Amino acid sequence: MNDHLTKIQAEKLAEFIHLLRDGWDVPGIVHALGTARVKGAAGAVAQAAIRAAIDPTNRTPAVIAMDGKHWRASEPDRLGLPPREIWCPDHNSPETKCRDQHYRTEPPAGWRNNTEAAPDGAASSVERADE
Numbered sequence: 001m002n003d004h005l006t007k008i009q010a011e012k013l014a015e016f017i018h019l020l021r022d023g024w025d026v027p028g029i030v031h032a033l034g035t036a037r038v039k040g041a042a043g044a045v046a047q048a049a050i051r052a053a054i055d056p057t058n059r060t061p062a063v064i065a066m067d068g069k070h071w072r073a074s075e076p077d078r079l080g081l082p083p084r085e086i087w088c089p090d091h092n093s094p095e096t097k098c099r100d101q102h103y104r105t106e107p108p109a110g111w112r113n114n115t116e117a118a119p120d121g122a123a124s125s126v127e128r129a130d131e
Contacts, residue, residue, distance in 0.1 A: 003041040003042055003043075004037050004038070004041065004042060004045075005033060005034075005036075005037040005042040005045045005046070006042070007030075007034070009042055009046075010030050010033040010034060010037070011026075011030055013029075013033060013046055013049060014026045014027075014029035014030045014033060016050075017029050017049055017050065017053045017061070020050070020053045020054060021053045021061075024053070024060065024061045025061075028060065028061045028062070029049075029061040029064070031061075032049070032061040032062050032063075032064040032065050033045065033049060033064060033065075035064075035065035036048065036049065036064050036065040039065070039071070044071075048064065048070045048071045049064045049070075051069075051070035052064045052068070052070040055069075055070065058070075072092070
């Protein structure tokens, strides 16, 4: 099954995007979608195109086919990653491939049951309430 954006889908999507951005003409949007269709499945292209359209800093529909932040949220769909994979925007890759590059902190001991000592050495609020 070919899941790339078809010409009919591009025309319908372009009409919708034109409603979002009336300054973008439908033929220009269709052309940009046609150029972008090789970047991924129809759904990923549609999502990226809509994200590009709602960004007021994008002046023309040509940006749809360009790499940019409007494609990042579509990366898992576009690359066929498992649906639960988390995309890391810092490293532009699946988080499982860059997890060791992130600094993770552990919660203080006893944080779940509120038994950690107060900063001044006094009993915690739970211990005070029990007295």
